[in-house]
Amino acid sequence: xxxxxxxxxxxxxxxISLGAMAQSPDSDVQVSTETVxxxxxEAATPAGAADxxxxxxxxxxxxxxxxxxxxxxxxxxxxxxxxxxLAKAVDDVKIEAVAVLHQSDRARKGTVTAG
Numbered sequence: 581x582x583x584x585x586x587x588x589x590x591x592x593x594x595x596i597s598l599g600a601m602a603q604s605p606d607s608d609v610q611v612s613t614e615t616v617x618x619x620x621x622e623a624a625t626p627a628g629a630a631d632x633x634x635x636x637x638x639x640x641x642x643x644x645x646x647x648x649x650x651x652x653x654x655x656x657x658x659x660x661x662x663x664x665x666l667a668k669a670v671d672d673v674k675i676e677a678v679a680v681l682h683q684s685d686r687a688r689k690g691t692v693t694a695g
Contacts, residue, residue: 614639620675629677633670633685636678640665 644661
């Protein structure tokens with residue numbers, strides 16, 4: 581499964597698109613897109629940023645699923661694709677509050693505490 585990420589931010593919304601993650605394009609590539617619409621002013625607020633980040637995260641999850649591959653075979657590629665798609669979408673919307681949420685989400689993953 582090879583994917584690449586293309587995202588574009590628009591005034592009315594962000595589009596997450598996947599192509600090929602490989603170094604060069606390939607004819608076996610599946611492309612999946614999902615559009616996330618948002619209000620830029622609202623997304624700059626804490627609640628709006630949280631809503632937009634959740635929407636971007638959900639869209640990244642949707643576009644990275646390979647419905648034709650067995651789940652056991654796509655775990656690593658799905659995770660890589662989702663993380664890259666979400667990071668690119670967050671970067672493309674250029675809203676600081678969303679970027680802060682993304683950084684804190686990334687820092688929180690994989691943390692284990694024992695008491």
